[in-house]
Amino acid sequence: MLTRHLLLHRTVELTHAERAIVRAAIREVRDYAPRETVVAAGQPLSVSMFLVEGLVSRAVTDASGARQLVAIQVAGDFVDLHGYPLRVLDHDVVTITASRFAVVPHSALTEIQHQHPELARKLWFNTLLDASMHRTWVFRLGRLKAASRIAHFLCEINARLMVVGLSDGKSFSLPLTQFDLGEICGLTSIHVNRVMKSLREQQLVSLRKSHVVINDLRKLIRFSHFDPGYLYLNPSVHPAIMGETAQSGHQRPPGQPPVSG
Amino acid sequence: MLTRHLLLHRTVELTHAERAIVRAAIREVRDYAPRETVVAAGQPLSVSMFLVEGLVSRAVTDASGARQLVAIQVAGDFVDLHGYPLRVLDHDVVTITASRFAVVPHSALTEIQHQHPELARKLWFNTLLDASMHRTWVFRLGRLKAASRIAHFLCEINARLMVVGLSDGKSFSLPLTQFDLGEICGLTSIHVNRVMKSLREQQLVSLRKSHVVINDLRKLIRFSHFDPGYLYLNPSVHPAIMGETAQSGHQRPPGQPPVSG
DNA sequence: CGGATTGTTGATAAAGTTCAAACACGGTGG
DNA sequence: CCACCGTGTTTGAACTTTATCAACAATCCG
Numbered sequence: 001m002l003t004r005h006l007l008l009h010r011t012v013e014l015t016h017a018e019r020a021i022v023r024a025a026i027r028e029v030r031d032y033a034p035r036e037t038v039v040a041a042g043q044p045l046s047v048s049m050f051l052v053e054g055l056v057s058r059a060v061t062d063a064s065g066a067r068q069l070v071a072i073q074v075a076g077d078f079v080d081l082h083g084y085p086l087r088v089l090d091h092d093v094v095t096i097t098a099s100r101f102a103v104v105p106h107s108a109l110t111e112i113q114h115q116h117p118e119l120a121r122k123l124w125f126n127t128l129l130d131a132s133m134h135r136t137w138v139f140r141l142g143r144l145k146a147a148s149r150i151a152h153f154l155c156e157i158n159a160r161l162m163v164v165g166l167s168d169g170k171s172f173s174l175p176l177t178q179f180d181l182g183e184i185c186g187l188t189s190i191h192v193n194r195v196m197k198s199l200r201e202q203q204l205v206s207l208r209k210s211h212v213v214i215n216d217l218r219k220l221i222r223f224s225h226f227d228p229g230y231l232y233l234n235p236s237v238h239p240a241i242m243g244e245t246a247q248s249g250h251q252r253p254p255g256q257p258p259v260s261g
Numbered sequence: 262m263l264t265r266h267l268l269l270h271r272t273v274e275l276t277h278a279e280r281a282i283v284r285a286a287i288r289e290v291r292d293y294a295p296r297e298t299v300v301a302a303g304q305p306l307s308v309s310m311f312l313v314e315g316l317v318s319r320a321v322t323d324a325s326g327a328r329q330l331v332a333i334q335v336a337g338d339f340v341d342l343h344g345y346p347l348r349v350l351d352h353d354v355v356t357i358t359a360s361r362f363a364v365v366p367h368s369a370l371t372e373i374q375h376q377h378p379e380l381a382r383k384l385w386f387n388t389l390l391d392a393s394m395h396r397t398w399v400f401r402l403g404r405l406k407a408a409s410r411i412a413h414f415l416c417e418i419n420a421r422l423m424v425v426g427l428s429d430g431k432s433f434s435l436p437l438t439q440f441d442l443g444e445i446c447g448l449t450s451i452h453v454n455r456v457m458k459s460l461r462e463q464q465l466v467s468l469r470k471s472h473v474v475i476n477d478l479r480k481l482i483r484f485s486h487f488d489p490g491y492l493y494l495n496p497s498v499h500p501a502i503m504g505e506t507a508q509s510g511h512q513r514p515p516g517q518p519p520v521s522g
Numbered sequence: 523c524g525g526a527t528t529g530t531t532g533a534t535a536a537a538g539t540t541c542a543a544a545c546a547c548g549g550t551g552g
Numbered sequence: 553c554c555a556c557c558g559t560g561t562t563t564g565a566a567c568t569t570t571a572t573c574a575a576c577a578a579t580c581c582g
Binding site: 011012041042058060062063064066067068070071082084085086087088090091110113114117120121122124125127128130131132134135136137138139141142143183185186225227229230232 | 272273302303319321323324325327328329331332343345346347348349351352371374375378381382383385386388389391392393395396397398399400402403404405444446447486488490491493
């Protein structure tokens with residue numbers, strides 16, 4: 001059941017049959033060490049990698065060595081599915097922790113495109129989910145200041161981990177250094193350090209020893225202007241993501257579109 | 262010949278036959294006024310819009326009104342093709358100038374997906390080109406400072422306009438206000454003003470009365486750390502984009518992959 | 523145990539924002 | 553034709569945010 005988390009709880013989901021087709025397309029399983037480059041920019045690709053377990057980053061590096069992370073991938077993400085139409089990536093895929101991938105040959109994806117157009121459309125959707133997250137990262141970097149950026153990123157990761165059962169909305173494992181957070185949020189690690197201290201002191205959130213503790217999710221969401229619409233989540237998981245219990249939640253008016261903001 | 266610029270000079274291009282198929286999928290042509298919302302976030306879609314003429318933005322706005330542009334679309338861009346797999350957008354599509362769109366119903370795209378999988382893959386590629394540009398925008402905001410951000414953005418627009426014949430590499434029309442540039446580069450319009458003055462004084466680039474003049478493209482590219490790999494351009498247009506004439510250009514070693522960086 | 527990585531703090535400098543006020547320019551209406 | 557208006561540009565001064573440099577503490581790993 002390697003693919004059990006692919007497109008889980010999204011506005012577009014895979015059927016059981018489609019899940020079986022994707023599973024059948026897996027050629028092998030590969031393990032990578034921490035901080036290992038899985039795909040280098042410019043390298044021609046013939047397979048795409050589905051992340052079964054671990055934490056992985058996608059990074060843009062320019063000639064002068066400045067590095068910016070453009071995505072973080074968690075278990076259940078089809079990390080470089082976009083390598084299938086693109087054939088070559090514009091960025092690097094680098095593990096953060098030891099990671100396990102399921103490898104899908106592009107020939108199998110071509111086969112799916114020909115035989116199962118509806119499934120192909122869902123895989124297309126999956127790659128556009130990444131694009132939607134990129135847009136939110138642009139917003140985060142362009143419009144939020146340091147503290148909100150970090151809080152906003154942690155809200156995103158919490159939501160995505162909740163979907164795959166790796167966060168309960170209160171705490172979760174996140175093996176990122178403050179330097180990593182800087183490369184994600186466009187900050188120096190020193191400033192990240194000061195901001196984390198402030199977030200801790202405000203009783204909003206803390207990250208110690210690879211473990212995030214969210215003191216008050218709703219307060220954190222308000223503080224960071226987080227709106228999960230861009231994750232295209234199934235409305236049923238929305239309340240949990242937003243820290244709304246049966247009592248605490250604002251009533252959501254019926255008939256509202258699935259994506260807000 | 263409304264679609265004459267779709268996927269022009271990219272590492273993946275449409276054949277004449279494919280171009281004809283896309284052209285046949287156009288249902289109508291729609292004109293919009295400047296600063297008009299074409300698609301609002303959250304609104305269910307049944308058509309996608311190809312930009313024939315004009316300048317269009319895609320914008321993320323949060324509840325508190327902060328607005329960040331996440332993409333600029335020029336003639337030849339399939340602006341919201343991603344609305345086909347997504348069904349609903351997470352952001353707004355807003356014209357900057359008066360614009361003309363060719364409207365393609367999603368039913369026609371479904372038809373293409375079933376009948377022409379190879380063309381479908383190229384359309385998929387087209388949407389991932391946007392994602393690649395998003396990544397570069399993340400890099401720009403996260404790692405460059407104000408002056409380089411603006412210079413970098415102008416290099417991108419110059420390259421994209423050259424591909425569709427709307428820039429000669431020295432000057433082009435770009436009807437953006439300094440406020441718009443601020444919403445693109447994550448800056449206040451006041452700071453944009455000061456940076457533009459500095460770029461002008463350094464003889465790098467100027468923007469006056471909706472007209473960009475590039476004094477020295479190669480210098481501007483160096484200054485902004487611009488690397489066009491993420492645009493997936495056909496190698497044949499690369500020298501022109503980089504301001505390399507027959508004499509001035511560095512020799513590109515043979516056998517290099519099409520995407521650098 | 524020892525070396526390397528990661529986290530913490532202080533002092534100082536640079537970058538960018540905010541607020542306020544003028545200025546330029548292309549309409550438009552009298 | 554000119555006065556007026558709105559939009560966009562320009563400038564100054566004070567302030568906030570973030571980076572840089574330097575040092576040291578804590579922690580992890582072999």
